[in-house]
Amino acid sequence: MITFSAVSKVYPDGTSAVDGLSLTVEAGTVTVFVGPSGCGKTTAMRMINRMTEPTEGTLSVNGADTAEADRTQLRRGIGYVMQHAGLLPHRSVLDNVATVLRLTGESRKAARRIAYDMLARVGLEESLAARYPSQLSGGQQQRVGVARALASDPPILLMDEPFSAVDPLVRQDLQQELLRLQAQLRKTIVFVTHDIEEALLLGDKIAVFGPGGVLQQHDSPEQVLTAPANDFVSRFVGRERGIRSLAFASAAGVPITPASGAGRGRVALQRGWALIVDAEGRPETWEDSSQVRTPVTAALSEDGSLRAAVDAVLSSPAHMAPVTDRSGRLIGAAEGTDVFAALAGHARS
Ligand SMILES: Nc1ncnc2c1ncn2[C@@H]1O[C@H](COP(=O)(O)OP(=O)(O)OP(=O)(O)O)[C@@H](O)[C@H]1O
Ligand SMILES: [Mg+2]
Known part of the structure; x- marks a missing residue:
């Protein structure tokens, strides 16, 4: 757990970078610091491991005041991933990861073994x-940066715009990878980004920073979207707020027509459409009444969101969403008209 209590940072030239910040990052969760450039996100993050010292207030990690901690000791428990990976250019990828482990006292052999495992x-x-x-792509370098930060198994991970230098597709991969890793590792993560989409995807909590380093809102992604604390947050979250909030609205109210004979092979649905399923019963291909086939690119899980329902309908040639159980097996289909009726209901509520 990381706690900021009335923390401020004024740089020697008089710049107020962070102003009276109070917030708690719960253990095992991801908190995203988001906001426009220059609003103190990096400064706030760097105060956690004392790369920057606060001018006022206190910061504690697991209840212990960081000002009283030994800096080396403190940093040992905190991994740090920078925007441009920050790798040592004259060392191999393996050595970049293993070096950290050597510093924490691992033998050369053990360090190499753990480094291979982390990669x-x-x-x-x-x-x-x-x-x-330099012989890796940007996305691969970022992965090495993450491997290095995780190598010594620190309970806390600080990530400052780790994915901003890569193209959107690689970025999506890295985001998914981080979600997957976090589901296993349950680190306490502070993640900085400019990008509200990234914040909504990755954060258990989001801290929206504004001009002068003043915290505007600290809430769940859903609250930030559906109940912005003020005009600043509202503008920052943007015009697509309504659409994005669909990711938090359940599709449970949408009627599902159960598929007869769901299981293997070809499953007949409404209006002459059928779905071909794979050996595990997962929908793979649409087939119309004249046997024209189109791959399935999106399906709706029975506990899915309205946004997933809309995506599934819009990407289906049949204007309906294949509906699956939680393990991905086809159980039926939802008509596009019903999904859009639910959408209209959501918009009115
Ligand atoms: N070493 C420094 N000396 C003086 N001012 C600084 C220093 N570092 C940062 N600042 C200023 O403090 C403010 C906050 O900077 P910070 O880097 O924390 O912002 P940020 O939110 O991370 O911005 P970005 O999104 O561009 O990375 C800015 O006005 C910046 O110019
Ligand atoms: Mg920054």
Whole structure:
């Protein structure tokens, strides 16, 4: 758990970077610091491991005041991922990760073994370990940065715009990878970004920073979307607020027509449409009444959101959403007209 209590930072030139920040980051959760450029996100983050010292207030990690902690000791428990990975250019990928472990006293052999393991965990092939950072793509470098930060297994991870330098598709991969890792590792993570979409996707909690380093709102993604604290947050979250909030609205009220004979092979649905399912019963291909086939690109899980329902309908040639159980097996379909009626109901509520 990380607690900021009335923390401020005024730089020597008089710039007020963070102003009276109070918030708690619960253990095992992701808190995203989001806001426009220059509003103190990095400064606030860097005060956690004392790369920057606060001018006022106190910061504690698991109840202990960081000002009284030994800095080296404090940093040992805190991994840090920078925007441009920050890898050592003249060391191999493996050594970049292993170096941290050597500093914490692991033997050379153990450090290499753990480093290989960490690289695999972040989805990098063993064959890349011998390369230098400049021989990797931007996304691969970011993965090495994450592997390095995780290598010594710190309970806390600070990530400052770790994915902003890569293209949107790679970025989506890295975001999913982080969600997957976090589901296993349950670190206490502070993640900085400019990007509200990224914040909504990754954050258990979101802290919206405004001009002068003043915290505007600290809430769940759903609350930030549906109940912005003020005009600043409302403008920052943007015009697509309504659409985004659908991700938090349940599709449970949408009627589902159960599929007869759901299981293997070809499952007949409404209006002459059928779905071909794979061996596990997952929908794979649409088939119309003249046997024209189109791949399924989106389906709605029975506990899914209205946004997932809309996505599934819009990407289906049949204007209906395949509905699956939680393990992905086809159980039926929802008509587009019913999904849009639910949408209209949501918009009115
Ligand atoms: N070492 C420094 N000395 C003086 N002012 C600084 C220093 N570092 C940052 N600042 C100022 O403090 C304010 C907050 O900077 P900070 O880097 O924390 O913002 P940020 O929200 O991370 O911005 P960005 O999104 O651009 O990374 C800015 O006005 C910045 O110019
Ligand atoms: Mg910054």
